[in-house]
Amino acid sequence: MAHDNTELAHPARDDLRLTDVLFALSDPERLAIVRQLVDGPLEMAQCHLSDPSMPKSTKSHLMKVLREAGIIRNEPLGRGRRLSLRYDDLEARFPGLIGSVLDAAADT
Amino acid sequence: MAHDNTELAHPARDDLRLTDVLFALSDPERLAIVRQLVDGPLEMAQCHLSDPSMPKSTKSHLMKVLREAGIIRNEPLGRGRRLSLRYDDLEARFPGLIGSVLDAAADT
DNA sequence: GAAATGGTTCGAAATTAATCGAACCATAGG
DNA sequence: CCTATGGTTCGATTAATTTCGAACCATTTC
Numbered sequence: 001m002a003h004d005n006t007e008l009a010h011p012a013r014d015d016l017r018l019t020d021v022l023f024a025l026s027d028p029e030r031l032a033i034v035r036q037l038v039d040g041p042l043e044m045a046q047c048h049l050s051d052p053s054m055p056k057s058t059k060s061h062l063m064k065v066l067r068e069a070g071i072i073r074n075e076p077l078g079r080g081r082r083l084s085l086r087y088d089d090l091e092a093r094f095p096g097l098i099g100s101v102l103d104a105a106a107d108t
Numbered sequence: 109m110a111h112d113n114t115e116l117a118h119p120a121r122d123d124l125r126l127t128d129v130l131f132a133l134s135d136p137e138r139l140a141i142v143r144q145l146v147d148g149p150l151e152m153a154q155c156h157l158s159d160p161s162m163p164k165s166t167k168s169h170l171m172k173v174l175r176e177a178g179i180i181r182n183e184p185l186g187r188g189r190r191l192s193l194r195y196d197d198l199e200a201r202f203p204g205l206i207g208s209v210l211d212a213a214a215d216t
Numbered sequence: 217g218a219a220a221t222g223g224t225t226c227g228a229a230a231t232t233a234a235t236c237g238a239a240c241c242a243t244a245g246g
Numbered sequence: 247c248c249t250a251t252g253g254t255t256c257g258a259t260t261a262a263t264t265t266c267g268a269a270c271c272a273t274t275t276c
Contacts, residue, residue, distance in 0.1 A: 006241080006243095008254085018209070019135065019136050019139060022130045022133050022134035023131070023134035025127075025130050026131035026134055028127050054235090055237075056236095057236055057256095058236060060254055061233095061235080061236095061254095062234095065234095076242080079243040079244055079250095079252060080251080081253065094208065094211075094212040095208065095212075096207070096211070097205075099204070100205040100207075101205060104201075105126055162266095163267075164222075164224090165224080168224055169225095169266095171224095184223095184272080186222090186273070187222060187275095188221080
C-alpha cells in the first residue's frame with residue numbers, strides 16, 4: 001500500500017506544551033520509561049515496566065501519554081515499535097529541562 | 109496558647125519527591141502562581157489568579173498542592189498568609205530543575 | 217467584644233485520568 | 247495462507263483530582 005497507517009501522530013516541536021510535558025513526567029512509571037530511553041532508542045518489547053504483568057493496553061496507554069506530550073517518538077519497526085526520546089526537540093523548546101529531570105531521577 | 113495552630117505542615121527538603129514536584133507544576137494555574145513568587149515572597153491576597161472570581165477555597169487548594177509538594181512555603185503573617193518559593197530547597201534537591209521550568213514558562 | 221478581613225477545612229459533585237479486557241491490525245515466519 | 251508476535255484502540259469501570267459552597271478559625275480594627 002502507498003501509506004502506512006501504523007504511523008502515530010506526534011506533536012511538532014513548536015507545539016510542545018510545558019505543562020503537558022511536566023504532567024507526563026510526573027508519573028513514576030512514565031518517568032522510568034523515559035530513563036530507559038536516555039541511552040538510545042529501544043524496541044518497545046525490550047522496554048520493561050516495574051510490574052512485568054502489566055497488561056499491554058496499559059503499557060500502550062503510558063506510551064501514548066508520553067508521545068502526545070512530545071517526549072517520546074513511537075515508530076513502527078518490523079512487527080514491533082521503536083521508541084526514542086525526543087531529546088533534541090525537548091532541549092530546543094525547554095532548554096535544560098529534560099536534563100535536570102533525568103539528573104534528579106538518577107539519584108533515587 | 110503555647111502553640112500556633114495556623115502553622116501548616118511542610119515537607120522537609122530531603123522528603124521532596126520529584127514526581128510530586130512535577131505534578132504540582134503541571135497545572136497552568138499553579139505554575140502561574142510559582143512564577144509570581146520567583147521575585148520574592150508575596151502576601152497571598154496579593155497573589156492573583158487568571159480568574160479573579162475563583163472561590164477562595166479553590167485558591168487555597170491550589171496552594172495546598174504546591175505546599176505539599178514542597179514548592180512553596182505558606183506561613184501566617186498578620187491576618188493573612190505569606191507565600192514564598194522554596195527555591196533553595198528545590199535547587200539543593202533537584203539542581204537546575206526549577207530554574208529550567210521557570211525559564212520555559214517565561215517565554216509564553 | 218463585635219465586625220470585617222483572609223484563609224483553611226470539610227464534604228459533595230463534577231471532571232479527568234488510569235486500568236484492563238476484548239477486538240482489532242500489521243508484520244514476520246513457517 | 248495460517249499462525250504467532252507485538253501493539254493500538256475502544257469501551258467500561260474505577261480511582262484520583264478539581265471545584266466550590268458552607269462552616270469555621272485567627273487576627274486586626276473599631
